[in-house]
Amino acid sequence: MATGELNLHHIGVRFGGLVALDDVSLRVAPGKVVGVIGPNGAGKTTLFNVISGFVTPSDGSLTLDGKPWRPRPHRLSGLGIARTLQGVGQFGGMTVLENVMVGVRGRRAEAEAFAALDRCGVAQYAAVRPGTLPYAIRKRVELARALASKPRILMLDEPAGGLDTDEIRWLGDLIRGELIKDSGTTVLLVEHHMDLVMSVCDEILVLDFGKPIALGTPGEISTNERVTEAYLGAPA
Ligand SMILES: Nc1ncnc2c1ncn2[C@@H]1O[C@H](COP(=O)(O)OP(=O)(O)O)[C@@H](O)[C@H]1O
Ligand SMILES: [Mg+2]
Incomplete structure (x- = not known):
């Protein structure tokens, strides 16, 4: 292992x-x-x-x-291995949940992504496009994105x-x-x-x-x- x-x-x-x-x-x-x-x-x-x-x-x-x-x-x-970017680097054309699902594999990708958002305290923004959100919230989304793949x-x-x-x-x-x-x-x-x-x-x-x-x-x-x-x- x-x-x-x-x-x-x-x-x-x-x-x-x-x-x-x-x-x-x-x-x-x-x-x-x-x-x-x-x-x-x-x-x-x-x-x-x-x-x-x-x-x-x-x-x-x-x-x-x-x-x-x-x-x-x-x-x-x-x-x-996962990383967060120095800025916030999310795709503006996708929802927060879709952004976090990038890089998560398998049938449970959506559930894993949602759980990561929840643990980072930002699940309520799952359906929102990140460009509309305050910077601090986007930093949490960035963390959730990195954590969702359980690195x-x-x-x-x-x-x-x-x-x-x-x-x-x-x-x-x-x-x-x-x-x-x-x-x-x-x-x-x-x-x-x-x-x-x-x-x-x-x-x-x-x-x-x-x-x-x-x-x-x-x-x-x-x-x-x-x-x-x-x-x-x-x-x-
Ligand atoms: N792709 C690149 N091409 C040319 N110079 C770069 C590139 N990436 C970083 N640098 C330069 O390398 C140095 C280190 O940058 P960086 O690693 O971003 O520093 P830090 O993250 O510690 O602020 C800086 O002088 C920066 O301008
Ligand atoms: Mg730097």
Whole structure:
């Protein structure tokens, strides 16, 4: 039985002359929540794009469950891997339910999609087109879309963006709760909200201009001098 262990070995990504990722290695153990933080442009979304197969690394390799792996976007859901987009990225011509059904297979697709919407507290919008909804509701729909396929590896790209304090608390409970972490789902979380990152992550990777500058527990990261300088800002 596959466990969902993901390993990145010395990943490098270049876009022309720009080095977006430089020698990034990371082990994402099954059932753990691993945060990826860093200033804008640090390479966080690019890292997700590498794992999703949207960007092919110039250097390095990946393994999934210990086997060499070349990600392909259209094969992710079959492997139990789902991601949310940094924005909201839903199809305007489809209802919320239809959007969430994309990527869910089988006869029970509609029921699974509806259940995911319900767990994210937005089932009442199932028949609505997402373009008419407030941003925070659309972020919940985006989460439901990723959760509906019951992924074993879930990548969340700035899920708290545009959410208020109560909504971020709800998101933290969701990540830590039975729907995600307690069910054994492995989570990769890119996020700027430090309270959320520090409260849900087992381990955090810090990127700066594509380079890994620290990897450790929330406690280690919050007291790491290089991180404080590069990202968190000097203490007041
Ligand atoms: N497809 C692309 N083509 C060219 N440059 C890109 C592309 N995607 C990202 N970049 C550049 O790579 C760097 C890292 O971007 P990104 O991964 O989106 O950062 P983050 O998500 O940490 O803000 C940025 O300088 C960005 O402009
Ligand atoms: Mg990004």
